[in-house]
Amino acid sequence: MIKPQHLAGQFIAYSAFAVMIAYFASSPPYQHHPQESALVRLSLTHAGQRVGDCKERSPDELAKLPPNMRAKQNCGRERNQVTLEMDIDGKTVYSQTAKPAGLSGDGRSRFYDSREVPAGRHVIRARMRDGGKPDGFDYDEQVEVELAPRQVFVIDFDEEDKKLSFE
């Protein structure tokens, strides 16, 4: 049985426990991104071009292969690394070269970046090199956008249309 002199103490202790749980369950508030900023998020996975050229198999070569492996072309698995750069208002803010994933280097290269920019008008340019040439870019796109506060502006690669996309 609870002793009468402990009833008040228990009320205080349970109240303090409840206040502590309730307070830190949602307070103090945390500012993740400023209200007036927008967010430019670059998220892209892309497989670079194959390192070696594909070779057409002759009918004799095809005949020697098991029926389930008779692909017309013989291609190497390894892919080129991919370089991606992003400029915002003429200033390069992101430049990264990513190796293809996988033990054989035959997977996709992965890029991710997320950065705050002030809301308002911006010129955003992205360029990507996925082939073997040492300079120049295989894809280069630029867009001028009016970013609203808290807007998330995404830069991706459209694999169907083979171009960098902005949305």
Place this chain on the structure above:
Amino acid sequence: MSNPIKSALRAGLFRVESGWDTLVGRESNPMYCLGAMSWFFFWVVGASGLYLFIPYDTSAARAWGSIEHISREQWYWGGMFRSLHRYASDAMVLTMMLHLLREWLMERYHGARWFAWFTGVPLIWMVFSSGITGYWLVWDELAQYLAIGTAEWLDWLGIFGQSIARNFITPAALTDRFFTLLIFIHIAVPLFLLFAMWIHILRINNVNTNPPRQLIIGTALMLVALSLLHPAQSHPAADLGKATAVLNPDWYFMALYPLYDKQGPAIAWTVSIGASVFLCLMPWMALRRKRRPAAVVSPPNCNGCGVCTFDCPFGAVVMRPRNDESGHAQIAVVQPDLCTSCGMCMASCNRTNPFLPHEEPRQTGIDIPDFTFDLIVKRISARSHGLVGDNRVLVLGCEHGAKLDHMKGPSVGVLELQCTGALPPSVIDYILNKDLADGVLVTACRPGECFYRLGPEWTELRLKGERVPKLRGAVPRERVKLSWAASTETKGLMTELAEFRVALAELPKQVRPESTKRRVAE
């Protein structure tokens, strides 16, 4: 020996606990059963979660709405369950972290207790994983923040074939299947957690996973009242086209996320993995601590009664079949790796009795090599030798409790044991019977504060005659006093000793036959 900072913190902890005892009563003080409180909150979270699973809609478009519906339209029931689910999980984190801190302060993490400490570390990860995935399910702005943050955090490891963060890049990228996967994880992880909690307590004997009833009732009422008065609320629905701004995180689960935001994934991983590895290795970092020798069974003196197996706090003593000529079916066997050398097994043995005929040195069924039963009896004789007056008292207590040396005097002798649970009740009988003292003050750490486990509890039950070995009924109870005293309560114990001596002086003088007068064993 622990460092001064730790000693000061431990003294502070004892004072807080003592004050809390005064405020709410010992039975309602959660500090003595923080592990059991975490178990209780786990069950509350589990039961409320089962109910929430019924109305929850596992789709990206309707998840937020389904939670919002029960929170607003059915606030008195569904909303209350949602709040119970949240607040009980917060309380579980709180009691779990306090449990960890308290065990560290009380030095209960090394030696044979490495297993419980080591297996406790993954529990922290599991509790946090369960909580974070639960917050994702609400799919509000806080969930969006957690989802993207966690995904970026995991992607940094580079061990996943696909980028997890790409699932949250645009509203179209998010599928209902993802929510099905999420709720599966949110249910599976707590099930693994339950299994891991069972492993965590596997090497603990007489484990108590239920807090005292009045604490359960009080805490349950508090959670219900909190849920009704301050119900859990969602943020606005998640919108992947919109960045999260001001959030109200649950800091019990999300304290590391701002670190990730400010310092990046490398630092966040270093802190979380580094802290976990450090915690895991702590039991072996106490290099200067010398482990005391484990209990040893004396086969000729063991009659296989098995009482020592019930009293061992860590299950270090087990009974095994016996095939020798003793006629006993079983024999006690000590598993040295599990033994903390507390001596409770020695005290529980029915051969640990100074009245029994004996050879030198005294033998018992199970003994502690560096603090034997024989040594206890000899020290009792030595410490009581030369005591003068009509109210001579022998104080028997624990080396981890109050400072007994402060009580020494012409009429007061003291003997520190490694744990009061190592005191055989027959020794008290022996002291009074042989006129070694007029009274015996047994002092132990407060229940729940035992450096080992269960020492104060076993001592109290044995002295009350409710647990074997019992203090013989013929022993005059007015000459035996049991006092709880933590290391910070030496002064209070001295007051109790003085009162006890006054009470002894008022008792009629004991008349003993000549044959039972004092014998000096040394």
